[in-house]
Amino acid sequence: MRAIPLKSLASLAVLGLLATGCGQGLLGGGDSGDQAAKKDGPILLGMLIPQSGSEAAIGPYMSNAAQLAVDEINAKGGVLGRQLELKTADDACDAQSAAAGANKLVTEEVDLSVGGYCSGATLPTLPIFGKANIPMIIPAANSQELVDQKLKHVFLINGTGSQQAMAAEKWITKQGAKSVALxxxxxxxxxDIAVRTQTLLEVPGGAEPVITEAVTPKESDYSANITNVLDKKPDFVYWTGYFQEGGLIARQLRQAGYKGSIMVGDGSVSPKLMEIAGAEAAEGVYATMTQTPDTLEGAEGWIAAYKKKYNADPGPYSNQAYDAVRLAAEAVTKAGGTDGAKVIAALEAIDGFPMFSGPLKFTPEHTLASGGFQILVVKGDKFALQDALK
Structure with a gap:
């Protein structure tokens, strides 16, 4: 079947959001079922996000957008006659902190999890939520390792690492690169993304992956790594980590005289990358990324609602966090309550639910049928859409 163009999917999603009052027409009212008769308190949604540490800038985007969805749903009568309540916990983008945060949310008796930004921090929470029979709708974390666990309670609404690698390979090839440093x-x-991209590039006649260089996170100087990379004379460098290191690497590459293309993964899509790299080094840096608020056609009303509530622009993963709450509410509605097994079955049966990424249908692996990755580029002080990779 021919793929639907990304802009068409985004437009369909926005139309769907408008037609259902941001999803509320699907959620308010209906038969409360046995579960609501037993428990008429709030439905608790848990959200693990980085509130401290190097990725803390992302946390407020996600929690603010999630709370916006909660407030909109509650204003329309809630779900099955019950109000939603969002509980957040700090994972600090760290496995140990994430495990502690997940246990805290389990203790608070959350009904569903709608968080997860850093994949390495999200992985250790899977068995914690699973043991408590808590379904997980993960809005951002997207390592293929999350999928490879094959856990029934885990659903990803961001494109996977394998889908991101395919987008990276497609753009690198489209740019005519000859030698690539990962x-x-x-x-x-x-x-995961770097290795998968390397594998995709290893075909005769394509761009040659000349080095795959691992760096130590949270360093201040990557000159030794930069030297290793530049010794291989690449004309394209793809950094797949987070913005803290990505900004430094972009700056130090340019300071070392590198003139070729630089691209970063979705974990580096943040205004902080430009701050760290500096305007000159950041200009023209590409990124593999799923939809962001300012690259979504027809999302102006939603952006205005966010800005009105928080007096700030929505940032990366705010739209995915907003959709995670809406999807959780839809699944509870379809399940007739918060029983974990019934909510999981409802999520598996979702077919065409309108989200910003397009009408939702999960694959048997509980991932998006289409990853929706696009190419952004730094222009001035922001990432702008470069190519929708149709």
Whole structure:
């Protein structure tokens, strides 16, 4: 079947959102079922996000957008006659902190999890939520390792690492690159994308992956890594880690005289990358990324609602976090309550639910049927759409 163009999917999603009052027409009212008769308190949604550490800038985008969805749903009568309540916990983009945060949310008796940004921090939470029979709708974390666990309670609404690698290979090839340096930080998410991209590039006649360089996160100087990379004379460098290191690597590559193309993965799509790299080094840096608020056609009303509530622009993964809450509410509605097994079955049966990424249908692996990756580019002080990779 021919793929639907990305812009068409985004437009369909926005139309669907408008037609259902941002999803509320699907959620308010209906038969409360046995579960609501037993429990008429709020439905608790747990959200693990980085509130401290190097990725803390992302946390507010996700929690603010999730709370916006909660407030909109509650204003329309809630779900099955019950209000939603969002509980957040800090994972600090760290496995140990994430496990502690997940246990805290389990203790608070959340009904569903709608968080997960860093894949390495999200992985150890899977068995914690699974043991408690809590379905997980993961809005951002997307390492293929999450999928490879084959856990029935885990659903990803961001494109996977394999889908991101395919988008990277397609753009690198489209740019006519001859020699490619891949750089990662040895975390599950970053290494997965780098290795998968390398494999895709290893075909006769294509761009040659000349080095795959691992760096140590949270360093201030990557000159030794830069030297290793530049010794291979690449004309394209793809960094698959987070913005803290990505900004430094972009700056130090340019300071070392590198003139070729630089691209970063979705974990580096943040205004912080430009701050760290500096305007000159960041200008023209590409990124593989799923939809962001300012690249979505027809999302102006939603962006205005976010800005009105928080007096700030929505950032990366805010639209995915918003959709995670809406999807959770839809699944609870279809399940007739918050029983974990019934909610999981409802999520598996979703077919065409309108989201910003397009009408939703999960694959048997509980991933998006289409990853929706696009290419962004730094222009001035922001990432702008470069290519929708139709």
């Amino acid at each position: 750089m990662h930080d040895n975390t599950s998410y970053s290494k």
